[in-house]
Amino acid sequence: MIARAVAIVLLATVVTSAVLAEDKDPTTKVTGTVIIPKDVASFDNRVVELRLYGINKQLADKSADLIEKIELKDFSHVTGKETKKAFTVGAKGKLDPNARYYVTAFVLKGDERTHLGQADHAKEPFNKVLTDGHPREVTIRFKEFGKK
Secondary structure, three states: OHHHHHHHHHHHHHHHHHHHHHOOOOEOOEEEEEEEOOOOOOEEEEEEEEEEEEEEOOOOOOOOEEEEEEEEEEEEEOOOOOEEEEEEEOOOOEOOOOEEEEEEEEEEEOOEEEEEEEEOOOOOOOEEEOOOOOOOEEEEEEEEOOOO
């Protein structure tokens, strides 16, 4: 029984060490690709806005802090052809293991949000990244607001 407990602790230590060794980047850098699917209606001269937020998971009553906002300007898309663009956000931020991080993604026409971006790995509204097993590299696909 004691041998089994020791084996479990050793295994947990090895797995944790392997996960920590896997990503040694001390920054909040998130890289990825934004994709407008080919079935989305055409548009010209829009802005893709990506924001990286961090929030301390131990403070329930504090709002998230904006780490970095980037804009991909003069963004256009043509129906029938998938549009892709690489991005990097948050490279200057310092990673805090006690924080949770998420990316918001919108296509803007002026101040109006016309499209919403959802990361492929996300199963909920927030595109969580970096900590708690969430990825540093993401693919974000967009859809028009009000469409499924």
